[in-house]
Amino acid sequence: MILCIDLTSKKIKIAGVKKERESLEIVESLELNSSEFSKRLAELFERSSCRIDEVRISASAENTFHKIFTLPNLKKKMLDQALEVEVTKAFGKDYQFRCRDLGEVPGPGNKVNRKLMTVGIKADTLERLSKLFESLPAKPSLFTTYPVALQALLRRARLSSEEATAFVELDHPTSRIVIFKGNEIRLAREVNVLEEEKDPDRSALAKDIYRTLLFYTETYPNEVVDRLVFSGNSSISRAIETLRQKTKAKILPLSLETVSRGLKDESHVHPGCLGLALLRPDHFSLGFIPVSVQKRMKIRKTLALSSTITLGILLIILLAVSRLSLNLKNLNAYHGGIKGEIKMKEDRLRELGLEFVSHSVETSQPPWSEILLEMAAVVPPGVVFKSFTLKKVKRVWRGEVTGLAEGSDEISSLLLVERLQNNFNQSPLFNGVGLLERELQGKKVEFKIGYQLDM
Amino acid sequence: MKKEKLIVIGSAFAVLLLLFVGVKKIKALQTQVAEQRENLQKSSQRLNFLRELEQSLELRRETGKVLCQIPRAEDPVASKVLVAKFLQSFLSRMGLEAEVKVEDERESRDFPDVISITEVPMRIGIKNYSSYDQVMKVLKEFCNFPFVIEVLTIGGTDVAVPGVLRMQLKYYVVPGGA
Numbered sequence: 001m002i003l004c005i006d007l008t009s010k011k012i013k014i015a016g017v018k019k020e021r022e023s024l025e026i027v028e029s030l031e032l033n034s035s036e037f038s039k040r041l042a043e044l045f046e047r048s049s050c051r052i053d054e055v056r057i058s059a060s061a062e063n064t065f066h067k068i069f070t071l072p073n074l075k076k077k078m079l080d081q082a083l084e085v086e087v088t089k090a091f092g093k094d095y096q097f098r099c100r101d102l103g104e105v106p107g108p109g110n111k112v113n114r115k116l117m118t119v120g121i122k123a124d125t126l127e128r129l130s131k132l133f134e135s136l137p138a139k140p141s142l143f144t145t146y147p148v149a150l151q152a153l154l155r156r157a158r159l160s161s162e163e164a165t166a167f168v169e170l171d172h173p174t175s176r177i178v179i180f181k182g183n184e185i186r187l188a189r190e191v192n193v194l195e196e197e198k199d200p201d202r203s204a205l206a207k208d209i210y211r212t213l214l215f216y217t218e219t220y221p222n223e224v225v226d227r228l229v230f231s232g233n234s235s236i237s238r239a240i241e242t243l244r245q246k247t248k249a250k251i252l253p254l255s256l257e258t259v260s261r262g263l264k265d266e267s268h269v270h271p272g273c274l275g276l277a278l279l280r281p282d283h284f285s286l287g288f289i290p291v292s293v294q295k296r297m298k299i300r301k302t303l304a305l306s307s308t309i310t311l312g313i314l315l316i317i318l319l320a321v322s323r324l325s326l327n328l329k330n331l332n333a334y335h336g337g338i339k340g341e342i343k344m345k346e347d348r349l350r351e352l353g354l355e356f357v358s359h360s361v362e363t364s365q366p367p368w369s370e371i372l373l374e375m376a377a378v379v380p381p382g383v384v385f386k387s388f389t390l391k392k393v394k395r396v397w398r399g400e401v402t403g404l405a406e407g408s409d410e411i412s413s414l415l416l417v418e419r420l421q422n423n424f425n426q427s428p429l430f431n432g433v434g435l436l437e438r439e440l441q442g443k444k445v446e447f448k449i450g451y452q453l454d455m
Numbered sequence: 456m457k458k459e460k461l462i463v464i465g466s467a468f469a470v471l472l473l474l475f476v477g478v479k480k481i482k483a484l485q486t487q488v489a490e491q492r493e494n495l496q497k498s499s500q501r502l503n504f505l506r507e508l509e510q511s512l513e514l515r516r517e518t519g520k521v522l523c524q525i526p527r528a529e530d531p532v533a534s535k536v537l538v539a540k541f542l543q544s545f546l547s548r549m550g551l552e553a554e555v556k557v558e559d560e561r562e563s564r565d566f567p568d569v570i571s572i573t574e575v576p577m578r579i580g581i582k583n584y585s586s587y588d589q590v591m592k593v594l595k596e597f598c599n600f601p602f603v604i605e606v607l608t609i610g611g612t613d614v615a616v617p618g619v620l621r622m623q624l625k626y627y628v629v630p631g632g633a
Contacts, residue, residue, distance in 0.1 A: 302459050302462050303462050306462055306465075307466070309470060310466055310470055313470055313473050313477070314473055314477075317473060317474075317476075317478075317481070320477070320481050321480055321481060321484065324481060324484035324488060327488055328488050328491060331488060331495060332491065334495065335495050338498045338499060339498060341502055342498060342501055342502050342505060345502065345569075348509055349570055350569065350571070352509070352516065353570045353572060353629040353630060354522060354601075355512040355513075355515045355516050357601045357629055358515060359511065359512065359515055360566065360603075361522070361598070361601060361602070361603055361627075364565075364603055368595070368604075369591045372591055373591075376587060385609075387608060387609060387610035387611040388610065389607070389613050390606070391607075391608075391623075392605050392606070402610075402611075
């Protein structure tokens with residue numbers, strides 16, 4: 001349920017409206033004096049049969065303003081600044097205001113101006129109203145003014161027009177008259193109503209309304225109010241007829257059937273409250289939020305944003321950590337499998353020890369018979385080996401032979417040594433052959449030859 | 456404004472703290488993953504090596520010859536004596552007079568740790584031989600045992616044992632082989 005509170009006049013009007021898509025249903029309807037408002041409000045929250053989801057308020061008339069400004073067609077930011085200056089000049093700094101762009105209008109020369117309708121509510125009024133609801137379960141979601149709410153009602157009732165239309169809500173002790181033209185709220189005024197005994201034919205009220213219409217014509221020269229819409233007490237039909245004759249305006253009744261099917265034209269339906277219920281906050285530029293609420297909202301927004309960022313980062317980190325942990329877990333499992341297989345292979349290899357040794361012996365030992373036979377073959381006649389050695393040094397078989405070459409003379413002995421060296425070099429089994437020592441002993445030559453096995 | 460600032464500062468601090476802790480944790484995990492990958496690579500390489508070795512040894516078992524082993528005793532000193540006696544009698548039967556010096560058994564470094572093989576270093580000095588053929592025969596006979604010759608010299612002094620033909624060799628002991 002939407003609780004709509006109209007604080008515009010001395011009598012506070014409250015309506016509980018159930019809104020389902022386009023249809024409205026009045027659940028509660030009250031009229032209170034301002035003195036009993038806060039007490040009755042708390043009671044209302046307690047006893048209400050429907051849950052109050054939303055509260056909408058239109059502020060009292062003396063704390064609001066409606067004014068149309070025509071400003072040069074500037075860029076948005078500059079236009080906002082210029083409008084703020086104009087509003088401050090006109091009403092001071094105590095007001096919060098909203099504006100509605102009414103479009104371009106021709107200015108002096110070829111210039112184009114922009115027409116802006118401003119609606120303002122005193123900032124402390126907003127704060128005061130907001131505080132009233134501090135202890136209550138539902139907080140006001142929308143503050144606006146009575147004419148703005150009424151405009152929504154007229155639009156819904158298809159009474160809004162490009163012709164100047166005056167809406168008169170007849171009430172006691174004050175009636176209200178608002179003049180609209182298209183989207184513009186041109187005039188809003190309260191009219192005191194005398195008691196029926198003092199003004200039985202309501203001529204004083206009719207005069208007051210007529211004076212307001214004349215004032216409008218003075219304010220907007222060459223313009224007259226074409227249509228008059230009445231709502232409320234119907235006991236002034238004679239006065240209405242007088243007004244019609246004087247102003248030549250068309251008299252239109254406010255039919256609630258056109259607003260929503262099922263709504264009856266009853267006196268307890270407050271047009272201001274109904275208008276509040278019809279507003280759509282998401283498509284509405286003339287709604288107010290108190291500064292303290294704005295601050296709270298900003299804090300909440302900052303908190304939500306920072307929490308989201310923190311949570312987002314936390315989530316990203318958690319995702320990365322879980323992904324890496326999972327990766328590590330998989331690697332560990334895979335590694336464990338490989339280790340197990342290695343262990344099995346090692347156990348199997350222990351059983352194949354003899355084969356391993358056999359393999360090693362075969363691959364590491366040189367062909368001894370071939371080496372000894374080759375060694376015998378490379379020795380030419382006249383040469384005698386004194387010693388022959390073969391040893392394994394770091395996987396390479398190195399050897400040395402020492403001996404004596406005995407030729408017919410020193411030269412032939414030396415030639416024999418050279419021949420022996422050549423034979424070593426030509427053998428496919430030896431490489432890296434070198435004469436390490438050579439010494440003449442008479443005609444004989446003592447030598448030492450070094451070599452490697454070519455394996 | 457103050458509250459907003461506090462919230463922003465608090466959140467920024469929380470975000471920084473989260474980033475600090477998170478990045479540290481992520482880096483640690485990345486290092487662990489990298490290390491594990493490296494270990495995995497090494498293990499895979501080792502496994503491949505073992506597979507190939509196993510295949511080759513299995514093939515050898517099916518087709519290769521069987522090496523003879525010298526009988527051994529549980530007592531290491533007795534084992535040493537057994538090896539020396541065996542070799543002396545083996546060479547004697549080939550008509551060679553030899554001196555055999557056997558050292559203590561030790562763990563062999565010629566094989567991977569997987570197969571725990573020990574080795575018995577020894578030196579053999581053959582005092583006389585009739586021909587090269589006899590030497591070749593001895594060397595050929597040695598091939599039937601798990602012997603590897605490290606030094607062989609005829610007429611040289613590189614091996615500290617008396618004899619014309621001197622050999623420094625190792626006898627591999629395969630666990631459970633004898």
